Amino acid sequence: MATAPRRNIDLASARAEAEHRFIAANPKSRVLFDQAAEALPGGNTRTVLYYAPFPLTLARGEGARVWDVDGHAYADFLCEYTAGLYGHSHPVIMAALREALDGGIVLGGHNKAEGRFAAALCARFPSLDLVRFCNSGTEANLMAISTARAVTGRDKIMVFDGAYHGGVFYYAHGGMPLNAPFPTVIAPYDDTQAALDLIAANARDLAAIVVEPMQGAAGCIPASRDFLAALREASAKHGIILIFDEVMTSRLAPGGLQEALGITPDMTTLGKYLGGGLTFGAFGGRAEIMKRFDPRDADAFPHAGTFNNNVLTMAAGLAGITKVYTPEAAVALNARGDRLRERIAAVFDAHGTGVRVTGLGSMLGLHFASEDARALFHLDLLDRGQYFARRGMIILSLPMTDADLDGLVAAVEGFRADHAALLAAG
Ligand code: PMP
Numbered sequence: 001m002a003t004a005p006r007r008n009i010d011l012a013s014a015r016a017e018a019e020h021r022f023i024a025a026n027p028k029s030r031v032l033f034d035q036a037a038e039a040l041p042g043g044n045t046r047t048v049l050y051y052a053p054f055p056l057t058l059a060r061g062e063g064a065r066v067w068d069v070d071g072h073a074y075a076d077f078l079c080e081y082t083a084g085l086y087g088h089s090h091p092v093i094m095a096a097l098r099e100a101l102d103g104g105i106v107l108g109g110h111n112k113a114e115g116r117f118a119a120a121l122c123a124r125f126p127s128l129d130l131v132r133f134c135n136s137g138t139e140a141n142l143m144a145i146s147t148a149r150a151v152t153g154r155d156k157i158m159v160f161d162g163a164y165h166g167g168v169f170y171y172a173h174g175g176m177p178l179n180a181p182f183p184t185v186i187a188p189y190d191d192t193q194a195a196l197d198l199i200a201a202n203a204r205d206l207a208a209i210v211v212e213p214m215q216g217a218a219g220c221i222p223a224s225r226d227f228l229a230a231l232r233e234a235s236a237k238h239g240i241i242l243i244f245d246e247v248m249t250s251r252l253a254p255g256g257l258q259e260a261l262g263i264t265p266d267m268t269t270l271g272k273y274l275g276g277g278l279t280f281g282a283f284g285g286r287a288e289i290m291k292r293f294d295p296r297d298a299d300a301f302p303h304a305g306t307f308n309n310n311v312l313t314m315a316a317g318l319a320g321i322t323k324v325y326t327p328e329a330a331v332a333l334n335a336r337g338d339r340l341r342e343r344i345a346a347v348f349d350a351h352g353t354g355v356r357v358t359g360l361g362s363m364l365g366l367h368f369a370s371e372d373a374r375a376l377f378h379l380d381l382l383d384r385g386q387y388f389a390r391r392g393m394i395i396l397s398l399p400m401t402d403a404d405l406d407g408l409v410a411a412v413e414g415f416r417a418d419h420a421a422l423l424a425a426g
Contacts (some may be wrong), residue, residue: 011372011426018379019053025383028069032057041316048081049216050389051378065400066387074387075404079395082216082248082363085273086320086400093276096319100311104378113314120321121282125256127244127268129230131284132293137247137271139168139246140281141210143303144267145182148208148241150301151289156205157182158198158240160189164217165210165245165269172218189215190223192230193209199231203238208267213257216248220358220365220393228263235266247271247281250362254327273325276316279307329398334361336405337396343409344394347416353423366392370426377415384411 008014023030033054037043046052056068066076076084086093086304100113114133118275122128145157163171168180175186183203187195199206209231214222235242244265246256251258251273258268267285274280284290292301307313341357341364348355357366368374378390386408388394394408416423 004071008422011370011422014422015372015376015379019228020382021383022379023053025072026054026056026068026070029266030054034068036147039340048389048391049151052375055347056382056387063087063089064397064401064404072385074382074385075400075407077386077388077394077408078270079397080277081272081389081393082395083272083275083277084208084395084397085251086277086324088277089398090277090320090324090399092323093316094215094409096315097277097278097312100234100315103311105311111309111311111314113311113318114309117314117318117321121270121274122284123325124254124283124321125246125250125268125270126259127264127266127286128284129287130290130293131270131282132290132366133313134281134283134305135279136166136281136305137245137269138168138281139305140179140247140269140271140283141165141169141243141245143362144243144269144283144285145180145208145210147283147289147292147301148243148267151292152207152239152241154205154207154240155183156185156202156207158187158195158202158206158209160187160195160215162189162215162218162221163210163212163245164215165212165247170211170217189218189221190227192227195227196210196230196234199234199238199240203240206238206240208241208243209235209247210243212245212249213245213261213263214249214252214360214363216393217362217391218369219391220360220363222358222360225261225263228261232263232265241266243267243269243285245269248363250274251325251330252363257360274317274321275313276318276320278313278316280313280317281309298368315414324398333396333398336400337362337364340364340394340396340405340408343405344412347409347412351416351420353416353420354426355423362396364394365375366394368392369423373423373426376419380415380419381411384414386411 033043058066059069118131159171170176187198242265250256270282344359354369356366
């Protein structure tokens with residue numbers, strides 16, 4: 001897609017113009033979207049993928065690139081909302097998948113990879129003595145919370161404003177209509193005193209405190225170490241199970257943020273890239289809690305799930321964590337992310353554009369002063385061949401080259417050059 005200088009009088013007009021250009025450039029995506037809307041509400045089966053005027057339909061991916069159905073190539077900084085850590089065709093992952101496929105699918109028994117995969121995860125993440133697999137991060141959180149309620153005999157959970165723990169655990173704006181109906185206390189994020197006060201007021205009813213060490217969907221907002229340490233101390237004091245949701249943040253250090261911060265929760269939930277790019281979730285924690293699932297015990301908690309140990313996820317996940325995303329690879333990728341964040345922040349900081357850049361390591365959040373500014377940035381960067389989430393989340397993957405990162409910075413500079421005056425005015 002060609003780019004031309006934009007001269008608009010305000011952000012809303014610039015956004016409208018960008019939407020027109022997008023519509024003109026993507027006729028095939030539009031047709032497929034309209035057709036899908038006949039059987040899917042709003043053409044959509046995954047809310048986060050929708051953006052106006054209509055989302056691109058992707059035809060294929062390779063390495064760190066994706067192509068849409070109209071033939072445009074993009075550098076993929078959406079990275080499947082962090083699950084795309086290995087890119088779209090990592091040779092080690094693809095080989096593991098081919099080997100697993102050759103062994104046949106839906107075996108309906110224990111398989112050779114699952115025990116080794118579990119052992120690899122327990123070796124990596126300090127809080128995991130034992131772990132169990134499921135099929136999504138949502139399910140992992142549902143299982144961890146239900147486990148905490150069963151173990152403590154208490155009802156309530158504490159979560160934090162803005163948190164996303166899954167399709168039925170979304171706590172922006174006071175919670176969502178489809179949230180799981182657990183009695184829930186919502187505390188402000190990263191506000192130690194407020195959290196401690198709410199814990200004290202609800203101490204005898206709280207089964208679990210669930211927290212992302214850095215909020216992901218809310219915009220890559222890291223918590224302070226003091227806040228998390230205070231949660232650790234207060235939960236231990238009151239017999240509340242502290243659950244770190246590291247579905248996204250486990251990629252930020254070899255042993256997740258829990259290792260980087262030196263704070264060990266009672267339980268941890270995992271998902272995303274750890275399945276090697278396939279459907280995945282896991283929950284685990286202290287042996288004393290997790291051994292309640294041991295089916296050799298007469299009163300064990302039952303936990304079923306047809307696809308919990310599906311051979312494709314087990315093979316891809318095992319290969320990924322043992323052969324590709326080694327501790328060294330995790331350190332290197334996150335160092336690259338830190339440098340990229342500094343470069344992008346410098347583009348905006350130097351020009352008073354009101355854009356704020358947050359995040360840690362390989363996860364970046366860009367914050368705009370208005371919805372128009374955010375949409376304009378997204379459409380403008382798509383036009384420059386950069387694919388990422390409308391919410392302003394930019395994620396690194398392993399196959400990205402330095403040229404890919406330079407390309408993103410150049411695109412951000414181009415956006416700033418074209419729109420700085422409007423951003424400052426807006
Ligand atoms: N927890 C966090 C922190 C997440 O970011 C997500 C997904 N974005 C989930 C849980 C839910 O994972 P899934 O989409 O696999 O259900």
